[in-house]
Amino acid sequence: MADDDFVDLDLPDPPAMDIPEDSTFDQASIDALFGDANADIQQKSGLRAVIESRVVSHGRLPMLEVVCERMVRSFATSMRNLTSDAIEVSLEDIASVRFGDFMNRVPLPSMLAVFRVPAWQDYGLVAVEANLIYAVVDALLGGRKGAAPRKIEGRGFTTIETTLVSKMIELVLREFSTAFEPIAPITMEMERIETSPRFAAIAGPTNVASAATFAVDMDGRGGNFTILLPFATLEPVRGKLSQRFMGEKLGGDTTWRDHMRTEILRTEVELCAVLGERDMRLADVHSLKVGQTIAFDVTPDDPFEVSCGGVPLARAQIGRQRNHVAIGIVETFAKGSPK
Template sequence: MATTQNANDIRDRLLDAAGLSLDRLPMLHVIFDRMTTFCADHLRHLAASPMYYSLSEIESGRIGDILEMYEANAIAGVFHAPEWDSHVLVGFDRDFIFTMVEVLLGSDGSEPPVDEERGFSNIELRLAQAIFEQVGKALQASFALVADTPFKFERLETRMDFAVIGRRNNQSVVAKFLLQSLNRGGEMFVIIPQSVLNPMRQTLARVLSGDSSTRDPRWAKQIATEVQKTEVTLKAVLEERHLSLGEIADLKVGQVLELQATPRSRVKLEGNDQGLFWCHVGKAEGSYVLRVDEFINQEQEFIDDVLSR
């Protein structure tokens, strides 16, 4: 038993030194192709202009060599994969960030692209963090085919020297994605240490499918029927106020809080803390009623939330 264990350890060390043969891991291409779809789906509803993700290449190399190419030209997000007991790095280059800012803030592409060497602004960093959280969900959904693990966003780095996910001379696999929108675009990259992928070599060598080849229409109809029976609590919000902790501590019984809202103010209808509709309040047969006026603009809600952080 000890001899077998030693042989496995030696084989793993040799593989770490030599690097994975990506041609023998076709499942990696399937996973990252799925990731392009998930990224596009997660962000499509936030932008007025269409965005296109595509997988440009997958290659192997040392972590330090890869990060050196993006020094002073990218924002990196470090994710923890607890089931793997390791970290994964996702990065956006400068053109990616500038393109995303324009897309999410409603640009029509008529202005020339930003072409200046400067540090990233607070708004750009906040938007990048919001996008990292969406990419983390795409990573989890994509790798669920071979290994189910959450990817927890830990921190954001603008200096590649601080984007540490292992020794800089360790081997890794990097997938590069191209974003295109508004006649411009940028690059997103994902760096995964080879030590994470080594235990999954056999699974990654076989092409698996997460989709069932046959579907039972009766079963699908029954699921849809049961889902529609799910109870959702609706909440009508007339006004929200922000108070400091000290102000809240000073509140007393009988104290009157003045509201800025009037009978003509719009009411926000929420379901499970998610804004759904803007409404107006009224009366009918002695009871208060709400009239639904319009859907809430999720894109604007997203942008307002990011800018208010």
């Protein structure tokens, strides 16, 4: 068949669409024809919007940044002693995240070390990425400097790799504890190492945590690790971490406070020494006369109560010093109340 030859096929005409001449398409008709991309997205409101919101509102913790900066310098020195390589450690970022979002973004495979802070009775997490894991193993086993370690995909970490990386994690916890000493003397104890985020859950998915990410470079090889501390763990030292600088005293100028303290200490108060008490009828009290003696069931050696403004302060014994009646304190009451 030549190129100029055509075959005339007798095909039926396509059916005509019955569209009214005055018909118009509005947005509802277009959405019904092509589908509304936003139809399945429901606007969340109320308590559900607050709970499922990805925006984390929190107060800044300036002193936590200072702790991390102190940890950078000390951890770099410890890693040089461990690997005998030139180690560069830097603080990449400190952010507040929800625990569930952080665990979902952890690149796998990774090592997740769960540690405990006995002083705070709570837990924290150290997440070590695969690049840093292979770099540490390569450095500790005498790998060639400057060469990137080979990654073996599709398998879990061996016992040897876990043991070697655990040495680095113990250094992280030790140096991080040391960096916290100016704020609170604590110790961080590693409990276990997990490779699945499901087995390393130390908080609820919506709980807010502070994540400090550090970068480690060892002659061109290395990676990142992150220390995750839930806000519930930091609650015992939350006030100190909120300070802007070390040793900050809340309340501003202390001049008025010192002046008030001085004046209070100079204030004269009246002490009342109750030598004895006895219950009497109102008729007997009414019939009291001058010179009448009232007997008490106490002896001079029995201790009596000393109070101020009706508040018991101490127990004392009566005596004499330089022709003056005196009392000697025998026992004091804690917080102004008798034991």
